Amino acid sequence: MSPRLLLSLRGLACGYQDHQVVQQLNLHLNAGDIGCLLGPSGCGKTTTLRAIAGFEPVLEGEIELGGEVISRAGFTLAPEKRRIGMVFQDYALFPHLTVAENVAFGIRKHPQREQVTAELLDLVKLGHLGKRYPHELSGGQQQRVSLARALAPEPKLLLLDEPFSNLDGELRRRLSHEVRDILKARGTSAILVTHDQEEAFAVSDHVGVFHEGRLQQWDTPYNLYHEPLTPFVASFVGQGYFIRGQLQTPETVHTELGVIRGNRAYTWAAGSAVDVLLRPDDIVYAPDSPLQAQIVGKTFLGAATLYRLQLSTGTQLEAIFPSHADHQPGQSVGIRVAADHLVLFAAQGSVAAQVKLPESGVRRVSSN
Known part of the structure; x- marks a missing residue:
């Protein structure tokens, strides 16, 4: 269907x-x-x-x-x-009404008002608090009341x-x-x-x-x-950042991190300058790798640690490694690229950008 x-x-x-x-x-x-x-x-x-x-x-x-x-x-x-129902950030509950009265406010003429109110309070896990007033609830509980009130008129x-x-x-x-x-x-x-x-x-x-x-x-x-369609989406979502590369074949690009191959084919001419999208999970800790980077900053996230890395060229990267090992700033670590989704955009000022191809200039590579 x-x-x-x-x-x-x-x-x-x-x-x-x-x-x-x-x-x-x-x-x-x-x-x-x-x-x-x-x-x-x-x-x-x-x-x-x-x-x-x-x-x-x-x-x-x-x-x-x-x-x-x-x-x-x-x-x-x-x-x-x-x-259309609305749920606001400030809850907008009526302070002089009980929780149950707030939920029932928009269905005062409903023939089964009490039953609907009780069902909604149970749904938002507040069935035992119907007689309380908004000021007696936590912020999370008040937002649940606001949600139940908005849902009541269906x-x-x-x-x-x-x-x-x-x-x-x-x-x-x-x-x-x-x-x-x-x-x-x-x-x-x-x-x-x-x-x-x-x-x-x-x-x-x-x-x-x-x-x-x-x-x-x-x-x-x-x-x-x-699969971001524009550079803004690529950089805004998921801590994305770019490094410069040169397209070798429709599926491969040469960068200072080496040759990266992905699951997409690009329509620009070989040799076109491109910006390569990378995310912290695309850079993998590889102690035996000849590609080395220096740690210049770190943020502990619990199960993982976000590292800021710098290549010998001065280019900075971000990478997420498991937090079992505690690498220190100033230390060099081996890395490799594990980016199955090769996302490229025409480099600003490049020939590909000047001829106004679609921003990603991409067609899907068949998985067959």
């Missing part, structure tokens, strides 16, 4: 006082899926979320929800008529605006997994806004990376990490 399209943004431009913050946005979300808008502050993700909610007008294009146009230039369906779509930003790191990680489980258990479609990659990947089926008001890529977390 093919997935059913729920939300569609086509050629969308939105902003404030005719100033376009978001431009030419095209995005689609299937029913039951969880999407995420990810990017640095000021990139347009919150503006997009507010436009979907009906809080901001659309300057160009349109937004369609469940087959109905809810926004286009000159028309904005009122937020309360959209069947919205077509749930929007979450930086919902975990007021929580500490460990609680954020735990609650993000719990929220995904809750949404999947209810079959609720949702869009999350965050600047935290770990949070985005933990919750979402698809993630859209924004940069300066434009959607760079809408894809699965796996593909964003291993």
Whole structure:
């Protein structure tokens, strides 16, 4: 059975006082899926979320929800008529109402209000706290109440605006997994806004990376990490960095780390200057390797240690090694490259860049 399209943004431009913050946005979300808008502050993700909610007008294009146009230039369906739920970062609970009363606020005329409220409180693991008031709860518990209240009217779509930003790191990680489980258990479609990659990947089926008001890529977390379409996505997601290389064959590139072969074929001419994407897990500790690098910095991460390495040429790399061995700054270590996903971009100023090939200039290599 093919997935059913729920939300569609086509050629969308939105902003404030005719100033376009978001431009030419095209995005689609299937029913039951969880999407995420990810990017640095000021990139347009919150503006997009507010436009979907009906809080901001659309300057160009349109937004369609469940087959109905809810926004286009000159028309904005009122937020309360959209069947869209909202979860805010500051919880926005009513302090004078109990937990149960907060959850039931949007379904006061529902014939089974008490039953629905009890089921939702059990779902968010707060069934025993229905008679308490918001100020008697922890931050994580308040956010669960906010989520249950948003789910009570059975919205077509749930929007979450930086919902975990007021929580500490460990609680954020735990609650993000719990929220995904809750949404999947209810079959609720949702869009999350965050600047935290770990949070985005933990919750979402698809993630859209924004940069300066434009959607760079809408894809699965796996593909964003291993198959980035633009240099910005490559560097923004997963601590990516670049070294210069020269294309030898469609599948191989020569770099100061040696010849790297991958699972992609590139269409640029042999000899083209390229930027090679590397990530810390692409550099492997290899004590017997003739390729040596000096440790110039380290960050202990528990199960692994992130090292900053410097080659004899002065080029710096980042690498993650298991933390069983504790290498010290100033020490030289053997390394090798283990990058199955060879991701290249035309080097700025190179012939490949000047002829305006696609940024990655890539076609997939068959695995057969």
